[in-house]
Amino acid sequence: MSQTFTKAMARNVFYGGSLFFILLFLSLTYDTHSEMPKQDNSANLTEKVAKGKRLWEENNCIGCHTLLGEGAYFAPELGNVYKRFGNSKQAIEAFISSRPREGIKGRRSMPQFDFTAEELDAISEFLKYVSEIDASGWPPNIQG
Numbered sequence: 001m002s003q004t005f006t007k008a009m010a011r012n013v014f015y016g017g018s019l020f021f022i023l024l025f026l027s028l029t030y031d032t033h034s035e036m037p038k039q040d041n042s043a044n045l046t047e048k049v050a051k052g053k054r055l056w057e058e059n060n061c062i063g064c065h066t067l068l069g070e071g072a073y074f075a076p077e078l079g080n081v082y083k084r085f086g087n088s089k090q091a092i093e094a095f096i097s098s099r100p101r102e103g104i105k106g107r108r109s110m111p112q113f114d115f116t117a118e119e120l121d122a123i124s125e126f127l128k129y130v131s132e133i134d135a136s137g138w139p140p141n142i143q144g
């Protein structure tokens with residue numbers, strides 16, 4: 001058997017390999033495009049959710065918290081906080097509005113933001129919306 005790697009062999013490896021990966025790329029692209037619409041919950045994207053998102057940004061919640069894994073690791077993940085708090089917007093609002101102004105001595109604590117009832121409603125609506133995003137099972141457990 002000849003030990004030489006001929007030009008024809010190199011060409012076949014090149015074309016064969018290219019074809020294989022082009023087909024793989026196209027089939028994965030097709031798969032993504034057919035799966036993504038099933039995960040779309042933008043129909044629930046109301047004006048109130050958008051207001052909650054703005055408050056989330058203006059108050060830099062992400063500076064301490066993660067949301068679906070993105071953000072800072074100082075405070076709990078909030079992507080599933082709505083579920084963690086028993087599917088209750090009221091529980092989230094009560095938590096946020098009851099934070100002590102002077103903080104909690106000796107442990108990490110959440111600031112008091114002095115939100116109005118309307119703002120609290122928008123924030124908890126935003127967190128409810130986020131909890132309903134199909135993130136393929138992320139976060140992996142209810143603690144976040």
Ligand code: HEC
Binds near residue numbers: 060075092
């Ligand atoms: C300075 C850091 C910091 C910022 C900024 C911050 N938080 Fe927090 N947050 C915390 C900490 C620390 C906790 C955990 C407190 C505890 O358990 O007493 C917490 C807890 C929470 C919880 C309860 C989570 C749970 O599972 O117990 C919610 C809801 C929450 N924050 C919402 C918000 C929202 C909304 C914002 C923005 C408006 C925000 N946080 C901004 C530090 C922060």
